[in-house]
Amino acid sequence: MTKNEMIYEGKAKKMWSTKECEDYLIVEFKDSLTAFNGEKKSEEVGKGALNNKISTEIFHLLEKNYIKTALVEMIDDNHQLVKKVDIIPLEVIARNIATGSLTKRLGIKDGTVLPFTLVEFCYKDDDLGDPILNDEHALILKAVKDQSELDYLKAEIRKINEILKDFFAKKGLKLVDFKIEFGKDKDGNILLADEISPDSCRFWDMETNEKLDKDRFRQGLGGVKVAYEEVLKRILS
Numbered sequence: 001m002t003k004n005e006m007i008y009e010g011k012a013k014k015m016w017s018t019k020e021c022e023d024y025l026i027v028e029f030k031d032s033l034t035a036f037n038g039e040k041k042s043e044e045v046g047k048g049a050l051n052n053k054i055s056t057e058i059f060h061l062l063e064k065n066y067i068k069t070a071l072v073e074m075i076d077d078n079h080q081l082v083k084k085v086d087i088i089p090l091e092v093i094a095r096n097i098a099t100g101s102l103t104k105r106l107g108i109k110d111g112t113v114l115p116f117t118l119v120e121f122c123y124k125d126d127d128l129g130d131p132i133l134n135d136e137h138a139l140i141l142k143a144v145k146d147q148s149e150l151d152y153l154k155a156e157i158r159k160i161n162e163i164l165k166d167f168f169a170k171k172g173l174k175l176v177d178f179k180i181e182f183g184k185d186k187d188g189n190i191l192l193a194d195e196i197s198p199d200s201c202r203f204w205d206m207e208t209n210e211k212l213d214k215d216r217f218r219q220g221l222g223g224v225k226v227a228y229e230e231v232l233k234r235i236l237s
């Protein structure tokens with residue numbers, strides 16, 4: 001398939017329609033890094049290709065475990081072919097270890113292993129700063145059709161978390177937390193969409209707790225690309 005028109009440019013990706021079929025999009029992974037709702041920005045040559053490969057590997061693993069995804073195939077270093085979906089405007093987050101905004105919001109000590117996996121929703125709205133929502137907020141905003149869709153998203157992220165937590169543990173990485181997005185295809189099926197990469201997950205080394213994700217950029221720790229390369233190396237090991 002070939003690129004037609006750029007229909008959207010986000011902070012990390014460009015989305016292109018295809019010349020051949022309106023049900024598909026070509027995703028281009030950019031080298032830009034952003035944090036704090038776009039306030040901190042940088043470029044890291046090669047980051048887009050790393051996220052494309054990492055996300056493709058993870059989506060293939062999930063597909064093998066019966067998770068339905070929008071990924072069709074990786075096209076080249078920076079491009080994927082995906083099924084076009086209507087994105088459900090929720091960031092669905094799972095947390096195994098407390099860090100980031102959770103520690104600030106609730107005063108839980110950074111690094112505390114949570115007694116069970118915490119699932120949260122944020123509303124995808126940059127102008128509002130992606131606020132955290134409960135089920136009733138999500139229903140009032142009509143982010144989903146009904147409670148059963150919210151329950152489906154929660155059950156799906158818990159399944160995905162179990163698959164990924166076990167997979168990364170075998171690679172010497174703790175899956176601290178992550179964000180995913182879902183969308184509906186033209187037949188109304190809910191599919192996992194967007195990406196799963198060190199931009200949208202937190203990975204800590206099992207032995208040293210070294211951060212191998214976008215927190216290296218958020219916190220100005222340096223070594224962003226080396227960390228993403230390490231994640232890919234471990235996935236492929």
Ligand code: ATP
Pocket residue numbers: 008009010011012013014015025070082083084085086087124126181183193194195
């Ligand atoms: P945000 O993380 O808040 O979405 P963004 O828009 O800057 O910010 P990018 O990853 O740069 O994020 O842009 C990709 C956009 O494409 C996102 O809005 C995402 O929801 C959307 N998207 C991802 N996969 C699909 C898909 N299969 N079909 C339609 N839209 C998709």
Ligand code: TYD
Pocket residue numbers: 091093099100101102122130177178179199200201202
């Ligand atoms: P969180 O601790 O809520 O955010 P912050 O980066 O502000 O501390 O993030 C939880 C996880 O979800 C983390 O792995 C990053 C990911 N995430 C995103 O990728 N995009 C987002 O917009 C949000 C809110 C989280």
